[in-house]
Amino acid sequence: MFDIIIIGAGIAGMTAGIYVARAGKTVLILESKTHGGQIVNTLGIQNWPGETEISGVDLAQKIYRQANNLGAKILYEEVMSVDVRGDGGFLVKTDENEYSCRAMIIATGTVPRKLSEKQAADAGERPISYCATCDGALYRGKTVVVVGSGNTAKHETKYLENIASKVYHIHHDDPIPADAEAIFVAIGRVPNTTVFDGLVELDADGYVVAGEDCKTSHPGVFVAGDCRTKQVRQLVTAAGDAAAAAAAALAFLREG
Ligand SMILES: Cc1cc2nc3c(=O)[nH]c(=O)nc-3n(C[C@H](O)[C@H](O)[C@H](O)COP(=O)(O)OP(=O)(O)OC[C@H]3O[C@@H](n4cnc5c(N)ncnc54)[C@H](O)[C@@H]3O)c2cc1C
Incomplete structure (x- = not known):
């Protein structure tokens, strides 16, 4: 049983992992593709504080190493479904395994919209x-x-x-x-949230509904990054959400 499972190892998921690991809780990050998420194909990022210019791959590697060194475990498995357990925790089923946790952070980002x-x-x-x-x-x-x-x-x-x-x-x-x-x-992006339909409230476009506190409609489930309802979808807002979601998830564990 993990304290917290984070779904998605983009900038939001890995940053949330840093916060949870530093708080001394057990954390598993599940990633279906590669850590770093949608930024890994970008060559020159100029608006990440502290770096005049950095490639998406280099930024992802730096954050990955930081999360890993602090004890956040990343496994490369796709989350297929989430069930609510009898004790109020969650059973997260991937294409390979099943994992249980007390709280969960959704950080699954977005994918490009497909052709009609x-x-x-x-x-x-x-x-x-x-x-x-x-x-x-x-x-x-x-x-x-x-x-x-x-x-x-x-x-x-x-x-x-x-x-x-x-x-x-x-x-x-x-x-x-x-x-x-x-x-x-190049016709826009859609959130990766179909797995969570029915568990948490989604808006008409499929984004997970949550305010700045990153709390979803389901107790113990939090959301961070581009898949949340918000105005600005950028690296720093993904990282900002991650801090808020992790703080809210840690408070949920303390209160539970
Ligand atoms: C071409 C491009 C250029 C950009 N340039 C900039 C820039 O210069 N500056 C800036 O601030 N922002 C930029 N952005 C925006 C920035 O990339 C995003 O705001 C940020 O990466 C969002 O991070 P995230 O962690 O929320 O989501 P994502 O990066 O989308 O990560 C989500 C992760 O979740 C994984 N995932 C999804 N579903 C599942 C599942 N079921 N199971 C397991 N894993 C799953 C995905 O594989 C992915 O790795 C750019 C975006 C693009 C597309």
């Missing part, structure tokens, strides 16, 4: 990417299309114009041009 069914059908077997910086170089001299209407799509289009021979920029309901050889999707 119609555009996905149009795309067929053509490669789909969600990151021009990561994959753009693979399409040097080729024809590509960027799907999306916001600033990110504009930024991706400009970036690819220096690499591809032709770049279409279309909206989320336009047909995919037949001659495009790769599709870059």
Whole structure:
């Protein structure tokens, strides 16, 4: 039985792990992919205090080492479901194991929104990417299309114009041009919260409803980072949430 299980090892989850481990409680962080979360593909972060510029991978490694050295254990397993135990604690089931805890912090972040069914059908077997910086170089001299209407799509289009021979920029309901050889999707992000539907209140877009105290609608369940309802989704706000969620979870353990 762990005192606290944290789901997601992005910046929010790992920072929460630092706070819980420093408080002397047992903590397990479960991560389905790689620690660091969505920032790992970003090359130059300039708004993390204390670093003039740092890559996402380097920042993730630094926070990982700090959490690990303090005793936060990270396992690479995907959480598939959470059951409430008879004693009020939680049974967290992953694709490999089951773990019990007294309190839980959801820090599962967001993923890129996928193409509509119609555009996905149009795309067929053509490669789909969600990151021009990561994959753009693979399409040097080729024809590509960027799907999306916001600033990110504009930024991706400009970036690819220096690499591809032709770049279409279309909206989320336009047909995919037949001659495009790769599709870059930039139509926003959605929270990774379907696992928690029914356990905690979600808003209409699927974000976990919680205020600055990071308490969800279910006692003993807290939320931190981009998957929470809030205005600003950035690294420092993810870390700020983590401190609030960990403090609230530790108080819950003390009161329980
Ligand atoms: C391209 C890009 C550039 C950015 N640049 C900046 C920047 O320069 N400065 C800045 O401040 N912010 C930037 N951001 C925003 C910043 O990355 C996010 O605000 C921050 O990373 C959110 O952290 P998080 O821990 O809440 O979520 P995430 O980073 O999304 O981490 C969530 C983690 O949970 C894991 N997970 C999800 N579901 C499960 C499950 N069921 N079981 C186990 N694990 C699960 C995921 O695999 C992931 O690792 C950028 C974002 C993007 C996409």
